[in-house]
Amino acid sequence: MNKLLTALLGLSSGLLVSVLFFSDVGRQNARASTPDGELASAAQKVYVPHGKKDEYYLFSSGGHSGQLFVYGVPSMRQIRIVPVFSQDAATGYGFDDASKKMMGGYTWGDFHHPAISETAGDYDGQFLFANDVANNRIAAVDLSLFHTTDILKMPNMGGPHAAVFVTPNTEYIVAPTRFARPLGDEYAPLDKYKEKYKGVVTMIQFDRAKKKLNLAYQIVLPPWSYDLSDAGKKMSDGWVVMTTYNTEFATTNLEINASQKDRDYIVMVNWKKLEQEVAAGKANTVNGVKMIDPRDVEGAIYAIPVAKSPHGVDVTPDGTRFVASGKLAPLMTVFSFQKAFDAIAKKDFVANEFGIPVLKYESVMEREVDPPGALGPLHTQFDDRGNAFNTMFISSEVVKWKLDTGEVIDRQPVFYSPGHATAAEGDTAAPDGTYLITGNKIAKDSFLGVGPSHPESLDLFDISGDKMQHLMSVPIPPEPHYSQMVKADKIKPKLIYDKDETRPDSVWKADDARIERKGSEVHVYGVAMRSKFIFDAKAERKDSFTVRQGDRVFLHITNIDLDQDITHGLEVMDYNLNFEIQPGQTSTLSFTADKSGVFPIYCTNFCSALHQEMSGHLLVQPK
């Protein structure tokens, strides 16, 4: 870690450690001396008594846990963990047939950036999209059920880190890659990096009615690393901006070799133009996906020089500008879309890199914002009064500044080392300007010790005044990258599964529970209800069933308790099986009964006073 930071700053590691150390002591002292009145005001602002609900949902990425964490703001109570890319024992996600198939053989993911579906540049609260940087997948979560409904595997990609960002009407979910790789899963030695390796952006469409993700087309790019991206809105609608690093084409020791040049690039791509060209049949097919080279399309791609190895790039709520965060350069750079459009019209190019026209920095840059001593800017968020908020990873603070003038208005310490920040509705066309949350990588002394590794944390700020007020810190499992904060009334959770979610294998009446044998396949169409399982309505013991060793068993279980929060679970002892069935839901879990004997089945989700009695037996007759 220190080595990395040293490389970032070009400081000796001893000096760097002391910089960090002194700044932390300063923070601890500042915190200890907070006046009682301020503490009481902070406590009052986060206290949500029972019977009242939070104002906002916070949907936080779970990083390498692969899951989605749901919090209420301002209480910061964790309400739910929604399994997305990783198996989850409690719900049976990744174990039941449908979710197992959706996960495509993977058992985990690395989820960095959630994106709520948008209509007219505003969160519409219907779906949330997630990226898996490790296994090149994008997921869709249905926010009425808080359930992952689809996962799409993307070919030709090398880790969709700069994903996912939606265009203003969710026309596309945009997923640029982090690592360049040879296209079509081909082999090519690293010596051939510049010729054979490619960067790729995947454009995905989402069918809201079918709740399905579809690969639309891919854009092939130079073998740079694409770090973050954002979609234009209003006057910049139709464009996507992306930060790059490693324009040095380093293939080893990146901490040094990818930080050589003073400038990397922002890449601007016009997806509306590319969409037309793809529709006109101008794309090749690589690995089964339509792929277009934007250099073949006039006006589709430009590069803008930016301070070396930038991290976040964020489009302002009005869509007129985008802010790049320096990471290795201690400054934020504000670029103007209008200036970029003018420079393009005037062909104000300074170079051509890999066939991409490079716009003149001075022609597109509007201002550089360089607060003294603020180090490691990573991400930018916005309020409704023309202010921007930047996380500073190294100097461990949030900086509030005016977009129009670059004037720094406030700086507040963060505990510690923030990555992203999330403002209320902060990346929409209409931010709220109420709360800001930082996702912190280091907790150090903040909480009771739990061994050598500490939790990550979230810091909550009230940003409604001129000065930000730190309200509280909460520990969070790894790893908070980006999150989104959406007004609570935009989310419309269902109380029970709809009948239209019903599948052919649902059973709605206990009397219809039955067992059908097809050769060596045994299909159990059963129900779960308070406080029993009924697998076979005609059997003497309705809650038990018998199969032969080696049979393939399919448990299709419907929870017929159509009542809020009456969830059942079903385990099969010694078979390593458990899954959950929510009210009105039908789930299928299949397994091979390869062990003979008697295997108790019980409900794993405490559902009634007679929950302990909710049980039965699987009997497996030996061969």
Ligand code: CUK
């Ligand atoms: S990244 Cu984590 S701090 Cu993956 Cu969005 Cu910037």
Ligand code: CUA
């Ligand atoms: Cu059903 Cu416990």
